[in-house]
Amino acid sequence: MKAVVYRRHGGPEVLALADRDVPDPGPGEVRVRVVVSAVNPTDWKQRAGRGAAAGTEVPESVPNQDGAGVVDAVGPGVTGFAPGDRVWLVLAATHGPATGTAQEYTVLPAAQLVHLPGTAGFDEGAGFGVPGLTAHRALTVAEDGPARLSPGALDGRTVLVSGGAGAVGNATIQLARWAGATVIATVSSDEKATLARAAGAQHVLRYPDPELAARVRDVAPDGVDLVAEVAAGVNAGLHTQVLRPRGTVAAYGDDRGTGTVSLDFRANVWLNARYQFLVLYTVGAGKLRAGAEDITAAMADGALRLGEDRGVPVHRFPLAETAAAHTASEKGATGKVLIDVTAAE
Incomplete structure (x- = not known):
């Protein structure tokens, strides 16, 4: 599968497109095919090192906390999710260095997935993660x-x-x-x-x-x-x-x-x-879950939407141009920076 990775802290230039093995879900985990990834300031700050010296080596890491996609496989013991379910992700990159959303597939604990209502698109699922919470x-x-x-x-x-x-x-x-x-x-x-x-x-x-x-x-x-x-x-x-x-x-x-x-x-x-x-990051699982449930309800009601007509211009990039997406966010692009990872179907 295609993934964007970085192996040292630094500017957008440390991001590179790479081939990685498709991960298998373990007990309690779900594999998601990522359709849309989103960039937030927290993502490029993490990539830059949050004060660490540029060039400091790190384990191979995949950026971006927010994303939405389709359940591809479930591990043993998972209930509530099945292949084909549309979902959005909560703080994906906190689970491990390789679980960010700038890749075609990611594996996360089921607790970090939220069902995406049929009235909302993958853009909303990816775009309102960190900002909405x-x-x-x-x-x-x-x-x-x-x-x-x-x-x-x-x-x-x-x-x-x-x-x-x-x-x-x-x-x-x-x-x-x-x-x-x-x-x-x-x-x-x-x-x-x-x-x-x-x-x-x-x-x-x-x-x-x-x-x-x-x-x-x-x-x-x-x-x-x-x-x-x-x-x-x-x-x-x-x-x-x-x-x-x-x-x-x-x-x-x-x-x-x-x-x-x-x-x-x-x-x-x-x-x-x-x-x-x-x-x-330290608000607690209960607060995150409550927020995710209410945000999903607002999406279902049509009260939370992306697009210039709702005050959120969207800037799109392909996965291979994730570095450019990070640059756009760092330069203060007004609206939401999204990355198209895989096809919606």
Whole structure:
């Protein structure tokens, strides 16, 4: 089978197309024929080494956490999946260096597979893995908010989505609207404002803007219930100006920041503000499973979709051009970078 591999940390140039043996599923495992793989920032950061020196050798590794495809074979003891089932994958590359989705077949524990509803395509299955799970976690961490998402779960709530045209921002908007929230999104350009509105945001505001806090308050006079934050350090001052008492900031990124977040203690303590930092790798299996179930329900309802008409332009690459796909993501391509691995049929 064809697979994209790297054997040392570095830039996209370390990725190479290789021939590997088709793996066999063991007990509790499932072999999936990957139809679509997706690229997220976490994928190229892992390839680059997350601070490790470029050129550091690693076991032969296949990149990309997200993907969707068709069950090809099941190992002993597997129930709930059968050959021919359409599935999407949860954090595929965490199972081992050779289990990423940039290859024609991957073998994973059954627990890392989720049935893909018939109303959703392989693009959605691949495209909303990491972004959708991150968005779900952000929307379910408030002290007095819901632990699960469904229609009506966020009725009466106002959510501020920082970076509303990003992959996580888009998924947060779509999921929040599905659950009944009022959504305010911030963006950096008119083009991105169009995308945030297409995703469903009722209110879209531009930054930088010295009056941004006042504009948020115009929409939410009592303050917002939740901020889904991609730029925690840069926007820390904004949070205390727009949060309602006992409001929550769900921080998953520090874009344009320094890696250190400074908080005004007095302003936050009087708000009883909650900060929830989040990353999927340590969130726990239960939270991942709950998120996967709710995301699948949203897909089934048609509430979570890719495409420019839903605020997510798609950029496609063939498997042999995975390095170019990583480059596109690293350079900040707006929308979703997808890799066509095998034919859908």
